[in-house]
Amino acid sequence: MSFAFNRSSLLVLASVFLIACGGGNSDSGGGQVPPEPTAEKTTVIAIGDSIGNGFGIATPWPTILSGKISREMVNTSVTNERTDFGVRNIEILVNEHNPSHVFILLGTxxxxxxxxxxxAISNLQSMVDFARSRDVVPVVGTLPPITAxxxxxxxxxxxxxxxRRLNNAVVAEVRGALGSGETIIDGVHPNQEGQEIIANAFASVFP
Structure with missing residues (x-):
């Protein structure tokens, strides 16, 4: 017995072969394996000065904020530091901790x-720009009042x-929330109530 194949017959056979072997881009076949879903980031970073470490007089706002937003907080606030401290350290911190957000309260x-x-403003913009380049949300707080x-x-x-004019930053209105500074106890540092207010200001802009 002999078989005569024409062009149409060959195309039909090729299609049947591909279907049987799971070829093409079918979800059930031999196409590219879809990537694993990206794990949700559960860590956030705070970069600040003595206000952010409580200055030994109060539980600091990053610790309070951690509980409010249910995220692991890495608090890198250091007494006497300025915005250049944040510029020097943000890349190291992001590389080490892979955070979803960085909360910044610097400039006092x-x-x-x-x-x-x-x-100071230029340094803060640099921090915002770096965070955005690494898919990290930068949240920058306005400064508490200085009553001294x-x-x-x-x-x-x-x-x-x-x-408030920073490009691509999420701004937490810390200064407005603290008002005229009734919770500032030494001219610069907030008491426990003030730290709670700062944490609430940051939490209010967290999704």
Missing amino acids: NEALRDESISN DSAQNRRADEISRGI
């Missing part, structure tokens, strides 16, 4: 020392206005 020490306001000195408080207010 520039206001206290009459240092460059524009440089009106000139220092004006500089804190000017830095806060710059923070």
